[in-house]
Amino acid sequence: MSTYQPKVYREQGGSRQVVASGGSLDVESGGEIDIESGGALKINGTAITVTAAEINAMAGTGLDATELGYLNGSGTTVVASKAVIADANKDVVGARQATLGVNGAAGVAGQLNVRDGQNPGSVASVVYADVAKLAALTATADEINKLDGAPLDATIVVGAETGGNTINVAVQLKDGNAADLAVRGHVRAYLSDDANGDSLAAATPSGGIAIGTDGLLVSLTPALANALIVDGNLAIDAVPEKFKTTQTAAFMLNGVSHTKAATTALTFTAAHVITASKFGVILIQINAAGTVSTKVPASPQAYNDAPTALAALPAADAGNIALGYIAIENNAGDWTANTDDLTNGSDVTTAAFNDSTETALSAVPKAFDLVSESDGDIDINLIEAGAATWYLILVLPNGKLVASGAITFV
Known part of the structure; x- marks a missing residue:
């Protein structure tokens, strides 16, 4: 005879209904289990505390089990494949990168709007083109940091003419954020006749250029490749x-300065000849070693007059510069260098010694370096007795040019 054990039964004493292994408790359509206030629904001995209202609210979201799993992060620290939760300060910690797509309108790229914490009404927008410029940047952090504290912009204020001949020009150097420079800065500057700085000034102020109350002006010597000073x-x-x-x-x-002390008994390089009763010229030149030599257009020379002879004066050889020339009007009989003398009325009718034109070094520079005070301030004074107009052009470390307004003397 078979024996059957019930799988759903009331425990002896009547305080507990048991569903044994293999049994089930089924609630048919229209039935319900109502846990009244004070009662509890437990799983493995642990009471479920969520309320029916909370469960019903979650059911209304339409989230499935996988989607609910995305919420299982670690507080306000970003976790892979989990929802991002901001902390009490609206900060997010641990994110690696974010990709912005179109903002909803077809063909319109996404953008990032950043609000100024000090000025909530001010919003800066960053779009793809801005980010692409950063992506193309090849400079290292160390290279970029070299611009830290460097003047990257400037404002220039031109004052009114005072005393009939002085105009003050005030310069304020700026950093990359358009704020006044907070350290001493340096820029190169020059005077131009053009508002865009396309030309160097043809002349300088007659009374010079001087620093005012702020900054330092360092004159630049003109670059002279070959010149007689x-x-x-x-x-x-x-x-x-x-x-x-x-x-x-x-x-x-060749840009190198040289001197040659006064020297006597200089001789001609060759026995140059000037035909009797004719004219000739002899160039006197010097090289970097201080060697003086002579050069003629031809030998013998037989020019009919002094202007024709002078027109034939040769240029100095490479590596030399002309000290001057000797213009000779010969008398009867050929004149030969190093044999015949240079005394007027003796072996020649006349021998005129002519020095080459000196290159004047202006005391007033057209280009100069400007060094600011520790707050980025520089002011300079231009002094001019006549009527003239200049523009002050600043060359910033990033290559940008900043031009002043017209500096006009009347």
């Missing part, structure tokens, strides 16, 4: 067949 004062030597210099000559060759 001080001539040697050519003359006939005590030995009349020779010539000399009577003072120290100063000159530039």
